[in-house]
Amino acid sequence: MSDLESLRKRQAELTPDRVLSCLDRALSAWRDPGSKVREQLRAKHPVFSPEVVDLGCDLGLRQWTRASLDALRAREIPALYRAPTVTAVWLAGCVPTASFAAIVYPLLVGSAVYVKPSAADPVSPGLFRESLLDADPAVGEAVALGTDAEVLREADAVVVHGSDETVSELRARVPVDRIFIGYGHKVSISAIGQGIGIETAARDLGRDITLYDGRGCLSPAWVLVENTPSGRSLEFARALGKELARLASALPPGRLHAEEHAWVHDRRARATLREGTTLLSSDGTAWSVILEAVRAPCEPGMLRTVPVVPVATLDDLGEWCSRHAPHLSSVGHAGWGTRTAQLGEIVALCGASRLCGLGNMQVPPIDWNHDGLGPLSALIRRVDVETAQG
Amino acid sequence: MSRNALDRAVLEWISEGALAPPDRERFDRLALALFAYQYEHNLPYRRFCTALALDPGQVNSFREIPAVPTGAFKEARLATFSPDQELRTFRTSGSTTERRGALHLDTLELYEASLLSTFGTYVCPEGKPIRFVVLAPTQRSAPESSLSYMFGCAVERLGLPSSRFYLTEADSNPGELALDLDTLDEPIALVGTAFAFVHLLDFLREHAQRLFLPPGSRVMETGGLKGRVRELSREDLHESIAEWLGLPAERIVNQYGMCELGSQFYEPSLRTGRPTRTKQVPPWVRTRVVDPESLEDVATGETGILIHYDLTNTGSVLAVQTSDVGRLSPDGFEVLGRAPGAEARGCSIATDLLLGAP
Numbered sequence: 001m002s003d004l005e006s007l008r009k010r011q012a013e014l015t016p017d018r019v020l021s022c023l024d025r026a027l028s029a030w031r032d033p034g035s036k037v038r039e040q041l042r043a044k045h046p047v048f049s050p051e052v053v054d055l056g057c058d059l060g061l062r063q064w065t066r067a068s069l070d071a072l073r074a075r076e077i078p079a080l081y082r083a084p085t086v087t088a089v090w091l092a093g094c095v096p097t098a099s100f101a102a103i104v105y106p107l108l109v110g111s112a113v114y115v116k117p118s119a120a121d122p123v124s125p126g127l128f129r130e131s132l133l134d135a136d137p138a139v140g141e142a143v144a145l146g147t148d149a150e151v152l153r154e155a156d157a158v159v160v161h162g163s164d165e166t167v168s169e170l171r172a173r174v175p176v177d178r179i180f181i182g183y184g185h186k187v188s189i190s191a192i193g194q195g196i197g198i199e200t201a202a203r204d205l206g207r208d209i210t211l212y213d214g215r216g217c218l219s220p221a222w223v224l225v226e227n228t229p230s231g232r233s234l235e236f237a238r239a240l241g242k243e244l245a246r247l248a249s250a251l252p253p254g255r256l257h258a259e260e261h262a263w264v265h266d267r268r269a270r271a272t273l274r275e276g277t278t279l280l281s282s283d284g285t286a287w288s289v290i291l292e293a294v295r296a297p298c299e300p301g302m303l304r305t306v307p308v309v310p311v312a313t314l315d316d317l318g319e320w321c322s323r324h325a326p327h328l329s330s331v332g333h334a335g336w337g338t339r340t341a342q343l344g345e346i347v348a349l350c351g352a353s354r355l356c357g358l359g360n361m362q363v364p365p366i367d368w369n370h371d372g373l374g375p376l377s378a379l380i381r382r383v384d385v386e387t388a389q390g
Numbered sequence: 391m392s393r394n395a396l397d398r399a400v401l402e403w404i405s406e407g408a409l410a411p412p413d414r415e416r417f418d419r420l421a422l423a424l425f426a427y428q429y430e431h432n433l434p435y436r437r438f439c440t441a442l443a444l445d446p447g448q449v450n451s452f453r454e455i456p457a458v459p460t461g462a463f464k465e466a467r468l469a470t471f472s473p474d475q476e477l478r479t480f481r482t483s484g485s486t487t488e489r490r491g492a493l494h495l496d497t498l499e500l501y502e503a504s505l506l507s508t509f510g511t512y513v514c515p516e517g518k519p520i521r522f523v524v525l526a527p528t529q530r531s532a533p534e535s536s537l538s539y540m541f542g543c544a545v546e547r548l549g550l551p552s553s554r555f556y557l558t559e560a561d562s563n564p565g566e567l568a569l570d571l572d573t574l575d576e577p578i579a580l581v582g583t584a585f586a587f588v589h590l591l592d593f594l595r596e597h598a599q600r601l602f603l604p605p606g607s608r609v610m611e612t613g614g615l616k617g618r619v620r621e622l623s624r625e626d627l628h629e630s631i632a633e634w635l636g637l638p639a640e641r642i643v644n645q646y647g648m649c650e651l652g653s654q655f656y657e658p659s660l661r662t663g664r665p666t667r668t669k670q671v672p673p674w675v676r677t678r679v680v681d682p683e684s685l686e687d688v689a690t691g692e693t694g695i696l697i698h699y700d701l702t703n704t705g706s707v708l709a710v711q712t713s714d715v716g717r718l719s720p721d722g723f724e725v726l727g728r729a730p731g732a733e734a735r736g737c738s739i740a741t742d743l744l745l746g747a748p
Contacts, residue, residue: 270465273465
């Protein structure tokens with residue numbers, strides 16, 4: 001029997017109660033630092049250090065409780081709807097909780113799931129499936145892992161995470177009458193106003209950068225700092241450097257590939273070639289803060305190497321964000337006080353789909369509208385029932 | 391030393407040939423003099439050295455000369471001369487929306503001397519003119535391509551008049567090429583980019599057309615194999631070339647080079663009669679393999695990233711740090727390719743796409 005046939009059979013057993021109970025038990029295990037699955041993820045994750053894996057699970061899954069899953073279903077699922085029997089999920093990147101969420105959502109609408117793990121993290125989806133099998137084999141069996149691209153043609157719904165090119169290419173393979181959700185290239189920004197203490201902002205931002213080593217689409221690619229009073233951005237860059245140095249021990253980065261080290265050296269070298277740019281960095285490649293002299297285009301940060309860009313006004317910030325409009329995802333903010341609503345309007349116009357507190361960029365809640373789409377409602381088809389005579 | 395004196399000293403060394411024995415003392419002497427010159431006349435490079443708190447007074451060996459990563463050539467004009475003295479600019483390949491690295495040249499004398507010496511030694515070791523069949527665009531259609539310039543120079547100085555370029559930027563005709571290759575009656579040097587060979591081999595496979603190049607022929611391929619059309623290993627490429635063009639493996643040479651360097655590196659298989667993955671280093675270049683994090687030397691045989699010190703780069707920067715992973719061997723170095731990049735293991739967007747402008 002093919003994976004897909006098997007999944008279609010298993011789907012019949014996915015009653016809401018059964019799925020919710022299973023997820024509740026599995027997620028409880030994931031929240032427990034001493035559980036077997038957590039231990040395995042710490043040991044096997046190919047990209048992140050055990051400390052980062054632990055913090056990601058502790059913070060990321062904190063709110064993924066039975067109550068919040070119930071609330072999400074209540075918010076997004078109408079009385080009458082049609083759910084996909086099998087949803088194909090093509091994963092990208094290496095953030096474990098992002099893989100978990102991508103499996104949880106189809107299950108919550110009652111769909112079986114075919115998962116193609118990413119090349120960067122083949123571990124997390126498999127371990128999550130194991131946790132489901134432990135909690136309720138019938139639900140665990142409704143999740144299959146594989147790499148068969150034919151599934152894209154056969155599944156009732158397809159969710160693709162990846163580059164814009166990947167999304168575009170895979171979209172072309174999916175029949176037009178199927179549900180297709182593509183999560184393409186995205187980038188996030190931190191925006192720090194003058195109303196927050198420098199040390200506090202550096203501490204919160206440090207967590208956003210070090211959690212997942214700057215590799216995720218929710219990692220701050222640029223840090224925009226309101227440079228009021230003048231020189232504040234330099235003061236902030238120094239504080240951030242100090243915090244990243246501290247976190248290099250407390251939350252050590254994962255092992256870098258040779259080319260990733262080379263990328264850090266390259267990025268630093270290029271910074272020193274720009275007049276007026278200040279570089280603060282570790283001896284090795286653990287972290288770097290690049291304070292740009294002017295609000296000119298510069299490369300995004302990655303791998304705990306982050307550019308800090310001074311801005312004079314909210315309009316400056318908006319102008320920066322507008323450059324990245326098609327790709328803007330989250331904006332982590334702090335210190336804007338009464339101007340926060342105005343900040344929200346500006347970044348929403350630039351395409352941002354999430355504003356969150358600094359320090360919480362990497363831990364979106366389970367009911368997060370990823371790229372503005374309802375996590376469950378995007379997967380189903382509502383059925384309208386209008387009154388009729390007789 | 392003046393720039394002219396430096397150029398003359400390097401040219402003199404090149405004239406001794408690519409197979410001259412290495413001379414560490416001579417290399418150090420010239421490299422330190424060149425570093426002092428570049429520190430003084432290449433202002434962005436000086437800024438880079440200053441950030442590392444290094445100046446010529448503190449450097450006693452070529453190994454201590456600060457090496458700029460190749461990305462720096464995208465960021466600043468790394469040249470010891472003013473733009474009005476520029477004779478030629480070679481740019482790295484890339485799309486129009488990408489930032490491209492540039493090597494600015496105010497003389498082509500050293501570039502040509504180095505390339506003719508090494509190209510002649512490793513691709514035309516018989517020392518006789520040969521018919522070139524070039525799978526790359528001409529200089530006219532790709533004026534900023536160092537590869538096209540190199541092939542043009544080789545054809546002009548080492549080739550027979552019957553030599554020909556088969557590609558333009560806009561056009562390739564593998565059918566015509568295959569037909570011409572099938573009717574040859576003299577040995578040729580079939581040279582070109584690795585991807586041009588991939589296209590040719592795809593055509594031959596598709597048409598089940600197996601060729602047998604005349605005895606004495608050789609192939610030289612160069613350039614990356616990742617990210618375009620389809621990926622395959624260098625071993626696979628050479629195997630396919632041997633199979634579909636009827637050449638023994640030792641007649642196929644890989645050249646490793648980059649736009650940012652004036653010199654190139656070759657496998658010596660035509661000279662030794664044995665296929666090898668080792669690239670040989672001419673005496674006017676030194677290559678280090680370093681730990682990618684600490685940039686300290688690794689032991690021979692261990693992998694790391696490659697740093698090249700090329701004395702022909704008199705007008706730019708002699709020390710260039712690559713993103714290529716390799717290892718030293720007793721008679722050169724091997725290139726093992728590139729590890730998956732930072733972007734490959736995350737889900738953030740490609741840098742060049744975000745910057746969106748050249």
